Amino acid sequence: MFKNYIQAALFALLTLGSSALFASEGLDQTVNAIFASSTGWFVSLIFAPIPGTSFPWIVLWLVVGASVFTLYFGFVQFRSIGHSISLVKGDYSNPNDAGEVSHFQALTTALSGTVGLGNIAGVAVAIGIGGPGAIFWMILAGLLGMASKFTECTLAVKYRNEYKDGSVSGGPMYYITKGFAERGIPGGKILAALFAVFCILGALGGGNMFQANQAHAQLSGVFGDYPGWVTGLIFAGIVFAVIVGGIKSIANVTEKVVPFMAVLYVGTAIVILALNADKIGWAFGQIFEGAFTGLGVAGGMVGALIQGFKRAAFSNEAGVGSAAIAHSAVQTKEPITEGFVSLLEPFIDTVVICTMTALVIIITNQLMFDAQQGVYLVGDNGHIQTIGDASGVALTSAAFGSAVGWFPYLLVIAVVLFAFSTMLSWSYYGLKAWTYLFGEGKNTELAFKLLFCVFVVIGAAANLGPVIDFSDAAIFAMAVVNIIGLYFLMPIVKRELISYNARLKSGEIKKTK
Amino acid sequence: MTATYVVGVDGSDASHRALAFAKRQASLVGDGCALLLVCVVEWSPYKFQTHEENARRNKQKQEEIKIATERVIEPLLKELAAEGLTAEGKVVHGKAATALNNAAVEANAEQIFVARSADHGLSARVFGSVTAQLVMSANVPVTVVS
Known part of the structure; x- marks a missing residue:
């Protein structure tokens, strides 16, 4: 009965969205109006500022959560990073597990869902509004977020479902249900169902429509304005071929090209930084000074802090619970080992890649700076003025392009591929939430996959601002539910950590190569 | 004392030649010699995979083992049993050279028999063929059959 209600509500919501596919501009506006009036309260609730400040409570929620996990696990992200790298290298892998999903594969698959627009556009948005100081807070949020990933991914492996045919399903839906039941805490099923609903909405919105929309914006920038549909x-069509048609070659090509693009992106950033090595110290100086003074940006230090924390959350998804679904497929007898591995994800995504982007933007002098006043020039819209008035992806593109002329063309390909890869990842996350709610089965899965494809077209074609706002809010709502679950279940992770560390110290767990 | 010869098999004509040579060597030793047929499914823990592939990997691995066992190992074991030779077989995942060597070390084998690798092209030139890698890294003697 409960399932039927959820299914009916979801279909009503989704059909409302899909009707816009064939919509005229007038219908677009109608859909916008309906969404704004029916879901606006939800969006406002999720992004509401803390009374008396302009600080969204949801950002504080994520940061407090990450800080609690950092303290509770004794700064595990700093003490265990060496062990995490050893695990990824396979130093502790059982040779008999060859042929199963390795730690490296679980990590790279999860990274394919997180490394993307957040690292290219998100950083530029953070700097454009919050100034270089935002990067300090972004790095800090990334470092703290490593503890959130550690907690959620350990639980995801511990409480995953392993089916008779050898396939696995895991994620917050499963660990909240099973973990709460194990600890005798009521409400696990309701919380898990709520997470699954938000995950489906987030998958269709932020993980799909937003990506398609941004990819179209990039392509139309190169090929000229043409219809989004x-x-x-x-x-x-391509997504359909992969997720419905099961054409593995496209997914395989994407999964191979995306890491290559990421390496090329970071490699180019390193070359630019190496050529401007004398400015790196100055750039970090701007980041530190801006973090505590704001250097003239709107909102000062708090403005920089909000932008940094917010964009870090968008980029690495720590505490959101999405990556836990990806990490749960690993082959290991020790769930905590995947926790150690997963904490590298925010480090790679935010601390390394986002910082690279930021340094290139700062060093190539894209931001207009008043040297006499020692502040950045802020426009009427509250954003820092940039050369060519660029923002978002265009700002990153201009920064890289000023040093390497051909790079903007490569960046277009990278953005499109990153968007596609993120869509494939979220189609999987959404599907897992869908099958959790409605059960495993070919028809059930096909229904979600077809809906997902329809929403790709809507995302690229329509300018449904309120719909996208709602889906962004849904992704953050996932974090609300997930972190509540993590607070209740973190003692289980602590037990695993203590037991594992004791066995590691005694030599019971040792390297296999 | 029992001597064990490891033979790399993959169902190809070349691997049949390697097995034929190993059989001759084993028959020279007599009853105290056992053959261990090893079929390697190429696998790297550093290969990039999709979410779907990860979720189904365990199932896929079992299917790969079943297929290799049915198509490669079992027919050969039947042949060897009919000829009165003692033999076992196993399917393992990994890099061929490493997996064959590991199987030999695990079984305390005297020797490994493989066919000359059919690797060509740039990667074989740069990284060396499977056979070359095995010859260079193996802990036991290796016989390469052309």
């Missing part, structure tokens, strides 16, 4: 149909 063209991009949408092409993308939807």
